[in-house]
Each structure stands twice: as C-alpha cells, then as structure tokens.
Amino acid sequence: MFSVRIWGDRGSMPVPGPDTVVFGGNTSCLEIRCGSRIIIIDAGSGIRGLGDWLVRNELKNGPISADIFITHTHWDHIMGFPMFTPIYVPGTKLCIRGPVNFEDETLEQIIGAQLSYRYWPVRQDELAAKIRYESLKETELDLGDGVIMRTKYLNHPVLCLGYRVEYEGKAFVTAYDHEPFINLFPTDPADPDYDAAVAEEGDKAAHEENARIEAFYKDADLLIHDTQYTAKEYKAGKQGWGHSSYEYAINAANRAGVKRLLLFHHDPNRTDTELQELELFYQGKLRGKTAMSVDVSREGMLLNLA
Amino acid sequence: MGSSESIRKVKDYIGTMPSLPTTVSKVLEVCNSPKTSPVDLDRVISLDPVLMGKVLKLINSAYYGLQNQVTSLVRAIIMLGVNTVKNLALSTAVLDRFADKAGFRALNMEGFWRHSLCVGVVAKLIAKKKGVEAQRLDEFFAAGLLHDIGKIPMNNVLSDEYVRSMGLADRERIPLYLAERRSMDLDHAEAGAMIADAWHLDGPIADAIRFHHALHLYEGKNEDIVLAVIVADYYANRESIGFSGCLYPEKLPPELFERLGVPKVWLEDIDAAVTAEIEKASVFLKIRN
Numbered sequence: 001m002f003s004v005r006i007w008g009d010r011g012s013m014p015v016p017g018p019d020t021v022v023f024g025g026n027t028s029c030l031e032i033r034c035g036s037r038i039i040i041i042d043a044g045s046g047i048r049g050l051g052d053w054l055v056r057n058e059l060k061n062g063p064i065s066a067d068i069f070i071t072h073t074h075w076d077h078i079m080g081f082p083m084f085t086p087i088y089v090p091g092t093k094l095c096i097r098g099p100v101n102f103e104d105e106t107l108e109q110i111i112g113a114q115l116s117y118r119y120w121p122v123r124q125d126e127l128a129a130k131i132r133y134e135s136l137k138e139t140e141l142d143l144g145d146g147v148i149m150r151t152k153y154l155n156h157p158v159l160c161l162g163y164r165v166e167y168e169g170k171a172f173v174t175a176y177d178h179e180p181f182i183n184l185f186p187t188d189p190a191d192p193d194y195d196a197a198v199a200e201e202g203d204k205a206a207h208e209e210n211a212r213i214e215a216f217y218k219d220a221d222l223l224i225h226d227t228q229y230t231a232k233e234y235k236a237g238k239q240g241w242g243h244s245s246y247e248y249a250i251n252a253a254n255r256a257g258v259k260r261l262l263l264f265h266h267d268p269n270r271t272d273t274e275l276q277e278l279e280l281f282y283q284g285k286l287r288g289k290t291a292m293s294v295d296v297s298r299e300g301m302l303l304n305l306a
Numbered sequence: 307m308g309s310s311e312s313i314r315k316v317k318d319y320i321g322t323m324p325s326l327p328t329t330v331s332k333v334l335e336v337c338n339s340p341k342t343s344p345v346d347l348d349r350v351i352s353l354d355p356v357l358m359g360k361v362l363k364l365i366n367s368a369y370y371g372l373q374n375q376v377t378s379l380v381r382a383i384i385m386l387g388v389n390t391v392k393n394l395a396l397s398t399a400v401l402d403r404f405a406d407k408a409g410f411r412a413l414n415m416e417g418f419w420r421h422s423l424c425v426g427v428v429a430k431l432i433a434k435k436k437g438v439e440a441q442r443l444d445e446f447f448a449a450g451l452l453h454d455i456g457k458i459p460m461n462n463v464l465s466d467e468y469v470r471s472m473g474l475a476d477r478e479r480i481p482l483y484l485a486e487r488r489s490m491d492l493d494h495a496e497a498g499a500m501i502a503d504a505w506h507l508d509g510p511i512a513d514a515i516r517f518h519h520a521l522h523l524y525e526g527k528n529e530d531i532v533l534a535v536i537v538a539d540y541y542a543n544r545e546s547i548g549f550s551g552c553l554y555p556e557k558l559p560p561e562l563f564e565r566l567g568v569p570k571v572w573l574e575d576i577d578a579a580v581t582a583e584i585e586k587a588s589v590f591l592k593i594r595n
Contacts, residue, residue: 101390105582137370137371138370138371138372139371152373153385157387157389181385182384184344184383184384184388185344185380186345193343198348201378201380201381202380202384205380205385209381209384209385212374
C-alpha cells in the first residue's frame with residue numbers, strides 16, 4: 001500500500017465555515033502510508049483530525065509510531081501540533097524533522113514553544129510521547145522498509161523543503177510553499193541600476209533553479225503543488241510572498257511529466273464556489289492536451305499510488 | 307588622551323590593521339535599511355572580494371547542505387533571498403575583525419573573542435527587551451562585539467605595558483581601563499575611538515566604543531546603545547563569560563538600569579538565551595573559517 005490522505009490543504013490560516021465545506025478549512029497536513037509505515041507531512045490544523053483518527057482506530061493494535069516531516073516552520077504548518085492527541089499517549093514514538101534557518105532556534109524550540117503556559121495548558125516536558133527532533137537539509141534519507149525520502153529547498157521567505165517519497169517504484173512529491181525563482185535584478189537597459197552581466201546571470205540562475213525544482217518532481221506519480229494564487233493575483237502584488245499561481249504549477253508539472261497534479265495550499269479567502277469554478281476552468285483548458293490529470297485538493301481525499 | 311609615545315605606537319599599528327574597505331560601516335549601512343535592494347546588496351558585497359568569497363563559502367558550507375555549488379552572488383541572492391544573504395554578509399563582515407590571532411600577545415584571543423561575542427549578544431537581547439525596532443538590532447550586536455576593539459592594537463604594540471597594567475589592576479583591584487591609563491596614559495576606549503576614526507565609523511557604534519567607560523562625558527543622542535553595551539559588559543564580566551582582562555569591573559549604579567529601561571533582575575533570566583546565542587555564533591564562526 002502506498003497512499004496519501006489529505007487532512008488539511010488550506011494556506012495561511014484555518015478557515016472553517018459554510019464557504020469551505022467542500023475543499024476544507026484546515027491548514028496543511030498529509031498522511032502517507034507506505035505499507036505499515038506512517039509518514040506525516042506538516043502539522044497544520046489538519047493534524048488534529050489525523051491524531052484523533054489514529055487514536056480511535058489504530059491504538060488498539062499497539063503504540064503509534066510515525067515520522068513527521070515539516071516543510072517549514074511558518075505557523076500554519078505547525079499550529080496543529082499541540083492538538084495531535086498521540087503526543088499525550090504513553091508509548092507514542094515520533095521523529096520530527098524539518099528545516100530551520102541558522103538565526104532561528106532549534107526545531108524543538110520552535111515547535112515546542114507552542115507548548116508553553118502562555119499559549120497552552122500543557123508544557124512540552126509533560127508530554128507522554130517520546131519525541132526526537134532532527135534538523136533537515138537537502139538530502140536523501142533511507143527511512144527503512146523500502147521507503148526513500150529526498151528533500152529539496154524550495155523558494156519561500158524561510159528555508160522550506162519539498163519532499164519526494166519513493167516506495168515500491170512510485171513517487172509522491174510535495175512542492176509547497178513555493179514560488180518560482182525570478183531574476184531579482186533589473187533587466188531593462190534603461191534602468192539606472194542595469195548591469196548586463198548581472199542581468200544575464202540573474203536570468204540564468206532563476207532558469208536553472210526552476211529547472212532543478214522540476215527535476216525534483218520529474219515523472220512523479222502524484223505531485224502536490226502550491227497554488228495559492230491565480231496568475232492575475234500573483235502579478236498584482238503577490239510576487240515575493242513565496243507562493244505559486246495555478247498557471248505556473250500546471251505548466252511546470254506538465255513539463256516535468258507528472259502523472260497526477262493536486263492543486264494545494266488554497267488562499268484562505270477562496271470559497272468552495274470559486275475553487276469549483278477554478279477546477280472546472282483548468283480541467284477544461286487541459287482537456288485533450290495532456291495525459292496529466294489535475295484536481296483541486298479536497299480535505300479528506302484519499303489518493304492511492306500503489 | 308594618553309602619552310604621545312603610546313598614541314604614536316597605537317596609531318602606527320592601526321594604520322597596518324586591515325581597514326574596512328567596504329565592510330562593517332558600508333555593509334551595516336546597506337543592511338540596516340529595511341528595504342535593502344538586491345542591487346545594493348550585490349554591489350556592497352562585490353566591492354570586497356574577500357567578503358564575497360566568505361559569503362559564498364558559507365552558502366556552500368554544510369550548514370545549508372545545498373546539493374549544487376553556488377558560485378555567484380547574484381545566484382545566491384536569487385536562491386536564498388535578500389534577507390538571508392544580508393545577514394550572512396553582516397555577520398561575516400563584523401566577526402571577521404576578530405579572526406586575526408597575530409594581534410594578541412597579552413590577552414588570550416579565545417577569551418577576548420568570547421567576551422566580545424557575549425557583550426554583542428546581550429546588547430542585542432537588551433535591545434529586543436526594550437522593543438528597539440528590528441532593523442537596529444544588528445547595530446546593537448555590532449556595537450557590543452566591537453566595544454573593546456581598542457585592546458587589539460594595545461595588546462600588539464604595547465604588550466609589555468599591557469601585561470603590567472593587568473597586574474596593576476589585579477593588585478589594586480581596580481578596573482582594567484583605569485590601570486591602562488596609569489601604565490600607558492591611554493585606555494582601550496580611547497584606542498578604540500582611534501580605530502573608529504581610521505575606519506570612518508561614526509554614529510552609535512563609535513559612541514559605544516568611545517564611551518563605554520565614560521558615560522558621564524557622553525552627550526550624544528545614542529545613549530540607549532551606549533547604556534546597553536555598558537550593561538552587557540557588566541553582565542559578561544559578572545558571569546565570567548569569556549575574559550576581557552578585567553577582573554574588577556566597576557559596579558553599576560542602580561539608576562543606570564532605570565535610564566536603560568531594563569530592570570537589573572531581568573539579567574537573571576537570560577542565561578540560557580545567552581549561552582544558546584553564543585553557541586550558535588561559535589558554530590557560525592567555525593563554518594566561516
């Protein structure tokens with residue numbers, strides 16, 4: 001078995017309410033099953049539902065053991081951790097990995113700070129679970145049981161990793177939160193700061209870094225990609241915020257030979273109606289033009305890879 | 307100011323110290339702006355090939371563990387963002403002044419460096435506690451880190467006199483700067499001021515170097531940073547973090563904490579944060595070299 005279940009797909013902030021019933025209002029959390037292994041990507045508010053489900057259905061078979069990978073430490077990706085019930089259950093074993101900037105505290109301090117009296121009634125020291133923290137870089141990890149995890153730095157205002165899980169000949173990749181690299185240097189010769197060599201190097205660097213990201217999800221059986229904005233919204237003041245447009249994600253995934261693309265990290269203001277319209281619009285545009293299937297992520301969705 | 311002989315020796319030595327071609331003052335100026343543009347950042351670093359080399363070395367170090375070598379600054383800025391590269395450049399430019407072991411004869415370089423780092427870290431923590439705006443935090447750090455820089459030329463060209471003044475301070479249980487004045491007619495704050503002049507450093511960092519033992523003479527507008535460095539210096543000496551050569555620092559009058567706006571008891575709460583920050587900076591320095 002190789003499957004991915006979506007427990008949260010919203011960006012920035014949980015948005016419960018009548019407008020987010022279909023696609024969900026919880027922030028990012030993915031449950032990946034590779035045989036008996038449980039891998040969780042991100043501890044957004046969606047991890048609460050996953051934790052309760054595990055305690056209700058799997059605890060009877062023995063203590064819960066899971067690898068949690070955090071894409072980055074922005075709040076919407078870690079905020080659910082204090083409500084992940086297995087941390088209060090004796091016998092639970094967790095290994096939490098993720099990237100941290102050098103000027104920040106350790107991963108344990110950043111995630112654990114949420115479990116201090118000013119924010120939460122239980123302190124980290126009082127948790128029943130055994131939790132190990134590891135700071136992560138661009139690397140390849142053999143998680144055992146035939147599961148390989150590769151990581152790649154993405155383009156976001158803090159260090160942020162994309163994850164590529166390979167198991168039984170299939171590949172599942174995440175590319176969020178991510179914005180395509182752009183040349184930050186002036187390219188217009190009329191600009192007083194224009195420098196031809198710098199402009200050229202900037203273009204080349206942005207192009208090559210984007211190609212490396214595409215190589216990271218090349219031929220993926222399933223890619224979950226950041227699509228917080230439409231191209232129009234992105235151009236109207238969202239550059240540099242660390243998120244992609246639908247258009248960019250679809251084109252890049254298609255170039256990389258991705259088989260199935262899931263559009264993810266919905267803007268908190270995006271309603272069910274709007275997401276449905278966007279899904280139909282892009283599916284319509286792609287019909288007959290590519291073998292890649294494209295859907296908008298829905299909370300609760302189960303995707304089987306093998 | 308001290309005897310003409312001491313001053314001449316120190317001045318000659320300062321003339322041979324690596325100057326700050328674009329570094330510290332220029333990097334500080336560019337980096338302290340909250341709106342540093344990629345173009346400004348690229349220019350200020352590129353002007354100094356040594357700094358550029360070190361920034362690239364750090365980017366390619368095990369710290370980031372990048373799979374592909376980054377060989378251009380333009381690419382580094384596009385990949386890691388203006389803020390990350392800015393912080394790397396700032397830390398490299400400032401900390402670099404302390405890597406030269408040759409300048410140390412009387413004082414132990416490791417102890418001196420640790421003391422300076424501790425004062426930088428604590429000055430920055432004080433600034434945070436006071437709610438100083440984010441873009442000025444590095445200025446507090448740099449002021450603390452550089453406050454004793456005058457000891458470098460004195461150790462080098464007046465090393466015998468320096469050992470004597472440390473002995474004098476020890477015997478008479480007086481602060482080192484007073485013993486320096488008695489043995490050499492020149493103290494390290496005055497020597498530091500000469501370096502600040504030579505490097506065209508002015509403003510808050512120069513004020514902290516010049517007045518950290520002479521607050522009563524200070525009339526400028528950067529009292530907050532001078533006070534922060536004085537209190538941070540007191541903390542580093544009290545907790546024996548590193549060693550600056552001074553065993554009997556002056557006690558601080560209670561009203562000084564009132565002027566700073568940070569209660570003295572707060573210093574009891576920062577031990578863990580200080581240790582962690584110093585460790586991080588040490589790791590950073592090891593990577594850098």
